[in-house]
Amino acid sequence: MKSHIPGISGRVALVTGASRGIGSAVVKLFAEQGANIVVNYVSDESAASQTVADAEACGVNARAIRADVSTVEDANRLVKETVEHFGRLDFLVCNAGIWEGREVEAISEELWDRTQAINLKGTWTVCRAAVPFMKRQEFGRIVIVSSTAGQRGEANVSNYAASKGGQISFTKSLAPELAPFGINVNCVAPGWVETDMNNGVFGDESRLESILKTIPLRKIGSPEEIAAPIVLLCSSWASYITGEVLNVNGGSVLCG
Ligand code: NAP
Numbered sequence: 001m002k003s004h005i006p007g008i009s010g011r012v013a014l015v016t017g018a019s020r021g022i023g024s025a026v027v028k029l030f031a032e033q034g035a036n037i038v039v040n041y042v043s044d045e046s047a048a049s050q051t052v053a054d055a056e057a058c059g060v061n062a063r064a065i066r067a068d069v070s071t072v073e074d075a076n077r078l079v080k081e082t083v084e085h086f087g088r089l090d091f092l093v094c095n096a097g098i099w100e101g102r103e104v105e106a107i108s109e110e111l112w113d114r115t116q117a118i119n120l121k122g123t124w125t126v127c128r129a130a131v132p133f134m135k136r137q138e139f140g141r142i143v144i145v146s147s148t149a150g151q152r153g154e155a156n157v158s159n160y161a162a163s164k165g166g167q168i169s170f171t172k173s174l175a176p177e178l179a180p181f182g183i184n185v186n187c188v189a190p191g192w193v194e195t196d197m198n199n200g201v202f203g204d205e206s207r208l209e210s211i212l213k214t215i216p217l218r219k220i221g222s223p224e225e226i227a228a229p230i231v232l233l234c235s236s237w238a239s240y241i242t243g244e245v246l247n248v249n250g251g252s253v254l255c256g
Contacts (some may be wrong), residue, residue, distance in 0.1 A: 007236030009034030012086040014079070016040040016069050016126055017096030019048035021195030022145065022230075025223035026093055027062070029231045031055035037062040038082045040069070040096065061086070069096045069122030070114075072129075079129035088137060091234040092130045094123040094167075095145040099197050101157030112159050119163035123170060131178065140183035141234040144171050145226075146245065148191045148253040164189075168245055175243030184242040186233045191249025193221040216251030 013030045017023040019041035027037050028051075037055050041048035041064060048064040055062035063085060067078035082089050097119045100111060123144055134140025149157060150164025171187040178185055192211055194202065202208050202220060212218050229248050232238055247253060 005033050005231065005235045005237065008231065008234065011035045011090035012082070012088050013091035013093065014038040014040065014082050014089055014130070015093040015095055016122070019044045019051055021197060022190070022193060022223045022226045023095040024051045025227035026095065026230050027051050027055050029227045031058035031060045031062065033231065034060060035091065036060050036086055039064045040067055040078055042066065042068050069126055070117035072125050075125035075129045078126065079133065083133055089130055089133050090139060090141065092126060092140070092142045093145065093230055094126055094142070096122055097145065099157065099160050101160050103156055104158050107159050115159040116163050119160070120166040123167050127174065131183070134183050135181045138182040142174065142183065142185045143230050143233050144187045146187050146189045148189055148249050151189055151245070151255050152253050171245065172243050179242055184238070186241060186243065187245045188226065188229055188233070188248050189245055190221060190226045191215065191252045193223060193226055195223055214252050219250060221248065221250060
């Protein structure tokens with residue numbers, strides 16, 4: 001008999017930045033556990049279609065919606081179309097993000113603004129749009145994907161670290177604000193994960209070796225290893241957890 005994680009099957013999940021990497025792995029795990037899914041993406045339509053097809057192969061309903069989370073208008077449409085299509089919205093995973101940095105004096109105003117707009121503002125826009133529906137349902141689970149960079153900083157990527165730190169304080173603000181409405185808000189903070197975001201980094205053997213020395217488990221994380229705790233935080237096993245920042249980093253950074 002196939003066993004399921006309790007509280008996932010039959011629910012509706014919206015995952016931002018779900019065409020590739022961590023988001024795509026989250027979609028697959030939700031689908032395996034019986035949740036219906038919206039796969040948000042911004043440009044890679046064929047990857048989004050493949051993620052939808054993988055989810056549908058598990059027997060659930062899935063659809064892709066193109067939306068740039070950095071704009072309120074797109075975020076509102078993303079949530080509206082989700083609710084129109086599925087009738088509800090139970091789980092929101094704010095995962096869309098970019099990682100592009102330089103030394104502080106070389107960061108352009110455009111890069112600084114784009115990083116905050118996608119990573120931090122883009123978390124707020126989608127939560128802002130989803131919360132009224134979740135309040136009406138008196139149920140919701142929001143998981144925000146931050147980073148170890150948001151906990152301990154990251155040299156030469158201060159723009160990214162600032163956006164990820166902002167997501168952590170945002171989580172800790174929403175958790176008490178939304179708890180009275182049956183909405184739990186948590187954060188996962190991954191360390192190094194093998195995705196397109198790090199294209200090129202792990203191919204450089206000496207860089208990989210120095211990165212591995214900072215990780216007690218001595219391995220780079222897989223998208224599936226980040227997806228599992230995200231889905232766990234949406235399940236009824238995590239019903240009493242809110243405002244948590246979960247370290248998912250092989251032991252490299254030990255703070256919540
Ligand atoms: P990835 O493989 O580069 O995928 C990024 C995803 O975000 C894609 O689906 C992309 O859509 C989407 N996206 C980018 N800009 C968007 C926008 N404006 N609106 C909507 N979607 C947008 O990244 P990843 O490694 O899976 O990272 C996912 C999250 O984990 C990010 O928040 C990242 O900061 C965090 N994280 C990653 C690592 C790591 O080592 N990989 C470590 C810590 C934290 P398209 O495919 O359409 O471009």
